[in-house]
Amino acid sequence: MDSVTDRTSVSLPVVGRTLDRLAAAAAHIDGVWERDLRTGDWVVVSTRNSTYTLGVVGDGTYAVSGGWFTATGADGAPIGISGCTWGGCAILTGLVAAPGMHLEFNNGVRTTRIREVRTIRGTAGARPH
Numbered sequence: 001m002d003s004v005t006d007r008t009s010v011s012l013p014v015v016g017r018t019l020d021r022l023a024a025a026a027a028h029i030d031g032v033w034e035r036d037l038r039t040g041d042w043v044v045v046s047t048r049n050s051t052y053t054l055g056v057v058g059d060g061t062y063a064v065s066g067g068w069f070t071a072t073g074a075d076g077a078p079i080g081i082s083g084c085t086w087g088g089c090a091i092l093t094g095l096v097a098a099p100g101m102h103l104e105f106n107n108g109v110r111t112t113r114i115r116e117v118r119t120i121r122g123t124a125g126a127r128p129h
Contacts, residue, residue: 029092029095029098029101030098030099031084031095031096031097031098031099031101031117032095032096032097032098032117032119033094033095033096034060034081034094034095034096035094037056037096037119038056038058038122039056039057039058039122040055040056040058040121040122040123041055041056041119041120041121041122042054042055042056042119042120042122043056043062043096043097043117043118043119043120044117044118044119044120045097045103045111045114045116045117046114046115046116046117046118047067047103047111047112047113047114047115048112048113048115049067049111049112050066050067050068050111050112051066051067052064052065052066052067052069052103052111053065053066054081054096054097056122057078059078060080061078061079061080062078062079062080062081063076063077063078064076064077064079064105067109067111068109069109079105079106079107080105080106081096081103081104081105081106082104082105082106083095083104084096084097084098084101084102084103084104084114085101085102085104085110086100086101086102087101087102087113091104097114097117098114098117099114099115099116099117100113100114101113101114102114
């Protein structure tokens with residue numbers, strides 16, 4: 001049986017964004033972490049400009065559709081995720097997506113600010129295609 005988890009939250013205020021404060025805030029982020037996903041799961045990420053679907057392939061890559069990937073004809077190609085940023089250079093690795101942040105793929109594509117993240121549990125052992 002599939003289960004769905006929605007996440008929405010408020011981003012860290014721009015004022016006072018020091019590296020120490022970002023690191024402290026990282027422990028409290030309610031987002032989707034790579035360690036919590038398994039092969040066959042899906043993550044739906046709604047940003048200010050686009051919606052992305054990320055199918056967990058299971059080898060550290062995701063079959064991604066939407067946004068830049070659709071616009072360039074790269075839908076479904078396996079790609080890694082570098083992590084998430086608050087819009088600057090500090091990247092939080094291991095975090096797939098969290099509201100208020102920007103998702104960064106390992107090809108350098110960075111999304112606009114994330115508005116909502118939804119996790120859909122797949123069937124164990126299923127591979128997205």
